[in-house]
Amino acid sequence: MNTVATEGAVYTPALSGAVLTLVAIAVMLAAWLVSTVLSDLLSKELRTRLERFPGALLSLAIRRLPIEARAESAEEWAAELSKIVQQTEGLPVTRLARGTRFAIGLLRHSRRIGRVLAPQSRSNSTTRRTAIGLCWIIGGIGMLGPGLLIVAGAPRSAVIGGISVVACVGTAGMHIWTRRPQDHNRASDENHS
Amino acid sequence: MEEPLDGQAAARVLQVFLDDPGTPRYGYDLIELTGFSAGRLYLTLARLHAAGWLSKEVEAADPACPERPPRRRYRIEAAALPHARQQLAALSVPPPQRRPRGEQLRPIPGSP
Numbered sequence: 001m002n003t004v005a006t007e008g009a010v011y012t013p014a015l016s017g018a019v020l021t022l023v024a025i026a027v028m029l030a031a032w033l034v035s036t037v038l039s040d041l042l043s044k045e046l047r048t049r050l051e052r053f054p055g056a057l058l059s060l061a062i063r064r065l066p067i068e069a070r071a072e073s074a075e076e077w078a079a080e081l082s083k084i085v086q087q088t089e090g091l092p093v094t095r096l097a098r099g100t101r102f103a104i105g106l107l108r109h110s111r112r113i114g115r116v117l118a119p120q121s122r123s124n125s126t127t128r129r130t131a132i133g134l135c136w137i138i139g140g141i142g143m144l145g146p147g148l149l150i151v152a153g154a155p156r157s158a159v160i161g162g163i164s165v166v167a168c169v170g171t172a173g174m175h176i177w178t179r180r181p182q183d184h185n186r187a188s189d190e191n192h193s
Numbered sequence: 194m195e196e197p198l199d200g201q202a203a204a205r206v207l208q209v210f211l212d213d214p215g216t217p218r219y220g221y222d223l224i225e226l227t228g229f230s231a232g233r234l235y236l237t238l239a240r241l242h243a244a245g246w247l248s249k250e251v252e253a254a255d256p257a258c259p260e261r262p263p264r265r266r267y268r269i270e271a272a273a274l275p276h277a278r279q280q281l282a283a284l285s286v287p288p289p290q291r292r293p294r295g296e297q298l299r300p301i302p303g304s305p
Binding site for chain 2: 073075077078079080082083084086101102103104105106107108109110112113116117
């Protein structure tokens with residue numbers, strides 16, 4: 001029998017093989033435990049996110065409404081979504097399907113619903129939307145223009161100066177037009193105080 | 194009123210109310226009864242409410258489920274009943290020719 005003596009300890013090949021087997025079993029057990037715990041955590045994470053999915057879609061739909069119509073509609077739609085959840089207790093797939101269908105339907109029509117609920121809303125005005133679109137175009141030209149003109153051979157300083165002005169006008173316009181009415185009111189209140 | 198009523202959708206929703214005029218209806222129940230998507234149903238409800246056909250009330254909080262926000266229920270206005278029956282009857286008569294585009298239910302006279 002081969003033996004290896006090192007400073008008082010004696011190892012045999014058979015003993016080291018058994019230790020290796022034990023270590024391998026321990027590693028496999030640990031890996032199995034970690035994978036089980038991880039898959040459980042991932043499953044819980046996924047389940048929670050899926051349960052919240054219809055609510056997130058509903059929030060998106062509410063954000064597409066004019067500000068003055070949001071609170072009432074949010075409460076009304078959330079109550080109906082809660083009813084769907086209550087009716088499908090213990091049926092997670094049905095709950096997800098019905099809740100998502102409900103929320104997607106509202107998301108698709110929320111702009112039109114908003115126009116009925118708040119016909120005078122500033123956020124729905126065509127003029128405002130057109131102005132926002134124009135500002136985006138001007139801002140886009142301001143960002144992409146310099147490269148194109150320099151490639152075309154225009155004097156660099158003139159191009160950069162001109163385009164900077166266009167970009168400033170575009171972004172300032174975007175800021176002004178995309179400000180919400182409550183921001184405007186808040187700014188007025190601050191000025192008065 | 195900004196947007197015109199979609200005649201077919203409004204007629205279908207009104208028909209549900211006319212089947213039992215005294216019963217208030219919730220949004221999700223109406224979705225199940227009409228088969229409309231939530232968006233189409235709430236758009237129609239908003240238009241009917243704005244035109245004065247329907248009234249909306251907030252349900253008392255459910256003691257069994259206090260965390261749920263109170264639901265809204267809709268009723269057909271008593272004044273709207275004869276108009277609704279009349280206009281639904283008119284819509285159900287097959288027209289001799291193609292019905293003109295944009296045929297709509299009109300708001301109740303005197304409604305806001």
